[in-house]
Amino acid sequence: MRKRVLTIAGSDSSGGAGIQADLKTFHEHGVYGISSLSTVVAMDPQNGWAHNVFPMELNTVNEQLKTALSLQLDALKTGMLGSPDIIARAAEVIDETKVPAVIDPVMVCKGEDDVLHPENLKSLRGTLVPKATVTTPNLFEAAKLAGYRLITNVEELEDAARIIHESGAKHVLIKAGKLVDDTKATDLLFDGEQFHYIQTENFETTNVHGAGCSYAAAITAELANDKSVMEAVISAKKFITSAVKEGFPLNQYVGPVYQKGIHKEDIEVTTTTK
Incomplete structure (x- = not known):
């Protein structure tokens, strides 16, 4: 039977991120994507591509989840979640399904400066991220989850990974970008015992x-x-390294990655002990 994967996330009306990106990626990996919309994000072309975010009502999310949970799931992920109630419901779904869960703790829309509402951050930190098989914060999100103002060096990076892991997440993958090495795109994977630095070539692109x-x-x-x-x-x-390489400008405001195929990119993994 083809594997079935649920995404609980926001809709990106431009098609580049959110549930649209998730479903494209699932398809490229040979799994069947199932979705529950938590928010709808629209971009205003008359106002510099300003983002307008419309959270779903909890009841609307629950009705979608009834459909999803009637199907046999093999894994799930979460993305942008619009309220503490929806975050709490996503945590319940992980407990109900007992499948591997990837928590992408999305806190802001691209192009927006507003930080996630404090109550949502509290719910992410205390309710959802502790349920993760893997959580995938970027540097900004990792700093917020760990209680840092900013992460500026490798020592703080590793400490943030420890703090997030101690909250309950089984694996913490921090997308560190060029923090470790200007020439490499570096991610830090921490499993509670070892730090795995996963690196590929860094590409200078805005797409x-x-x-x-x-x-x-x-x-x-x-x-x-x-x-x-x-x-x-x-x-x-x-996969994502190739998708970034194939990214393209959609308009003067945004350039999406292009999720096409699974390619063989050079990967360097360096492991150190806690």
């Missing part, structure tokens, strides 16, 4: 819209395909 969503979705699909966490992350890193 990265949807990269975080697609990366997390690729990990989710590979977990559904019975890969270990390390295998899933390395495969997903290859």
Whole structure:
């Protein structure tokens, strides 16, 4: 039977991120995507591509989840969640399904400066992230989850990974970008015992819209395909590196990554002990 993967996330009307990116990524990994919309994000072309975010009512999300949960699931991921109630419901779904869960703790829309509402951050930190098989924050999100103002060096990066892991997340994957090495795109995977630095060539491009969503979705699909966490992350890193390389300008405001195929990119993994 083809593996089935659920995404609980927001809709990106431009098609580059959110549930749209998740479903494209699932398809490329040979799994069947199922979705529950938590928010709808629209961009205003008359106002510099300003983002307008419309959270779903909890009842609307629940009705979608009734459909999803009537199907046999093999893994799930979460993305942008619009309220503490929806965050709490997503945590319940993880307990109900007992499948591998990838938590992408989305806190802001691209192009927006407003930080996630404090109550949502509190719910993410205390309710949802502790349920994660893997959580995939970027540097900004990792800092918020760990209680840092900013993460500025490797020592703080590793400390943030420890703090997030101690909250309950089984594996913490922090997308560190060029923090470790200006020439490499580096991610830190921490399993509670070892730090795994996963690196690929860094590409100077602004066409990265949807990269975080697609990366997390690729990990989710590979977990559904019975890969270990390390295998899933390395495969997903290859996938997203190729997707970034193939990114293109959609208009003058945004350039999405292009999720097409699973490619063989050079991956370097360096492991150190806690």
